Amino acid sequence: MLATATTAMKSTANAGTSAANRGARAGFEPRLLAGPSFDAGPESWEQHRARLGDLPAASPSRIIPSIERSGLIGRGGAGFPVGRKWRSVAERSGRGAVVVANGAEGEPRSAKDRDLMHLRPHLIIDGGLTAAQAIGAEDLVVYAGSEHGDAVRSMSRAIAERAGRDPVAVRLVEAPRGYVSGESTAVVHYLNAADARPTSTVERPFERGVGSRPTLVQNVETLAHAALIARFGDAWFREAGRGRTRGTALVTVSGPVRTPGVREIEYGVTLAELLAISDGATAEVGAVLVGGYFGGWASTQGLWELPLDPLDLAEAGLGFGCGLIGLLDAELCGVQATERIVRYMAAESARQCGPCIFGLGAIATALERLAACRPARDDLENLTRWSTQIVGRGACHHPDGAAALLTSGLRVFRDEFDRHHRARCAHRVAGLGEG
Amino acid sequence: MGLSLQVDPVRCEGFGMCAELLPEAIELDDWGYPIVREGILPEHLRELAERAVEVCPVLALRLVSPERVRSTLQTRSLAPHTALRSHGGG
Numbered sequence: 453m454l455a456t457a458t459t460a461m462k463s464t465a466n467a468g469t470s471a472a473n474r475g476a477r478a479g480f481e482p483r484l485l486a487g488p489s490f491d492a493g494p495e496s497w498e499q500h501r502a503r504l505g506d507l508p509a510a511s512p513s514r515i516i517p518s519i520e521r522s523g524l525i526g527r528g529g530a531g532f533p534v535g536r537k538w539r540s541v542a543e544r545s546g547r548g549a550v551v552v553a554n555g556a557e558g559e560p561r562s563a564k565d566r567d568l569m570h571l572r573p574h575l576i577i578d579g580g581l582t583a584a585q586a587i588g589a590e591d592l593v594v595y596a597g598s599e600h601g602d603a604v605r606s607m608s609r610a611i612a613e614r615a616g617r618d619p620v621a622v623r624l625v626e627a628p629r630g631y632v633s634g635e636s637t638a639v640v641h642y643l644n645a646a647d648a649r650p651t652s653t654v655e656r657p658f659e660r661g662v663g664s665r666p667t668l669v670q671n672v673e674t675l676a677h678a679a680l681i682a683r684f685g686d687a688w689f690r691e692a693g694r695g696r697t698r699g700t701a702l703v704t705v706s707g708p709v710r711t712p713g714v715r716e717i718e719y720g721v722t723l724a725e726l727l728a729i730s731d732g733a734t735a736e737v738g739a740v741l742v743g744g745y746f747g748g749w750a751s752t753q754g755l756w757e758l759p760l761d762p763l764d765l766a767e768a769g770l771g772f773g774c775g776l777i778g779l780l781d782a783e784l785c786g787v788q789a790t791e792r793i794v795r796y797m798a799a800e801s802a803r804q805c806g807p808c809i810f811g812l813g814a815i816a817t818a819l820e821r822l823a824a825c826r827p828a829r830d831d832l833e834n835l836t837r838w839s840t841q842i843v844g845r846g847a848c849h850h851p852d853g854a855a856a857l858l859t860s861g862l863r864v865f866r867d868e869f870d871r872h873h874r875a876r877c878a879h880r881v882a883g884l885g886e887g
Numbered sequence: 888m889g890l891s892l893q894v895d896p897v898r899c900e901g902f903g904m905c906a907e908l909l910p911e912a913i914e915l916d917d918w919g920y921p922i923v924r925e926g927i928l929p930e931h932l933r934e935l936a937e938r939a940v941e942v943c944p945v946l947a948l949r950l951v952s953p954e955r956v957r958s959t960l961q962t963r964s965l966a967p968h969t970a971l972r973s974h975g976g977g
Contacts, residue, residue, distance in 0.1 A: 652897040654951075805896035810918035834917075841916055847897050 482716040494606040497613040500574035510585040522686035528671035542587040544666040549589040553580045555596040555672040556627040556634025564702035569603035573610035579675025582682040598626035631800035636669040649802040650848035694720025695761045707779030708735040724756040738782030743773025746853035748860030785879035786865030791823035797854035808851040811842035825875040832873045889927035890950045898947035905939040
């Protein structure tokens, strides 16, 4: 399933270069996806340097304040301010820190990290080097999801192309497949002990991470932005963006649109505009999954004019997450779509913590019965209770993400859940919006 | 100084002895795993809490100063959307 999805993303991402420019505001130029056409494949080191010049040396005293002023926020899902994170690690990096460029991208419908690693590997390495200089790191580890074959090959080739010419040691580690293997403590655990399950140690990676050294785990897209800030400055970075959050972002559009795939947007474009640059919907849209499996369902009411800005989304009870915008065909059943995702999340549990193993398991089982219109009498009531009960009780936020997704489904598809509770579904039972 | 109870969810196997000793601060979920009341433990429960920490067969319960409570291991501390930390490492 994943291979097919990746292929689809790839071909549609190609079509997306021109689309990204076509529908956007006049004057908006893509940043991360600027450069050679996607059909040309990975940008080589020669091309990269010819286009952007050499990476300027970044002294910690200059680059950290510049990253802070830029307002750059993390693109792995949490949106944490990057400058503050770098400062935390820099303050502890007496023993020589480690930077991990996190490209695990376990989120099944998201393709932005794998596409960026495939097409612009040197931008990511430059960003990793910028971070390394800023925090005093001696090692840069590129942690790329092993299932993202094109990305792994491209990163590997890029590291070889510039071997020995960078001030820190750069190596590639393939992340084992799995939804949680990109969680920051799981990343550190894997690099230390070949076990990609999250840990519950009290010390965070930035205090004690890879080889017990302070470790910065930063998403690959985030680092690519940092590489551009190092070159062009924070004022330049802030020129893009429509609203309060500045800069551009990669998003993945999936579902019934003519041109799904990865594109770069300015923060603050509306969902209607994103739909337009995706060449329009091919079906009536019933609901939208905003932010990925860690995000939530949103009803379409008032949604089209909502700016895709993390702050506006948060005020609307949503999250930008990993930038996934998943449209659900109005003919498809929201209960079944929710069940599919939660069942996947339950199966992807690292199976370490009781509330995650048993809680998600029980939730998935109850949802399965409801989705099939064969509910037990208390399934719906239990789901509501469990969705709040398991929050915050795992070593990582995996159960919280599943619970938030379920909570949003219960709210957005409330009528459908009620119908299923009475064993009556109004939708056809095909396709299920896996798009 | 006040202390807070914290469960290590990886170690915890749901023996439930903590909830038996300290129902004022710990209840069990439907699967027998503890839900710890957040915040500072009231002083009058301190002795019982120390005993609960001692009897846990897998040493999953701790008494820690509140600033050492890891956000991921807090109980019902934040609304789901604000509590979420990424799986993508920022």
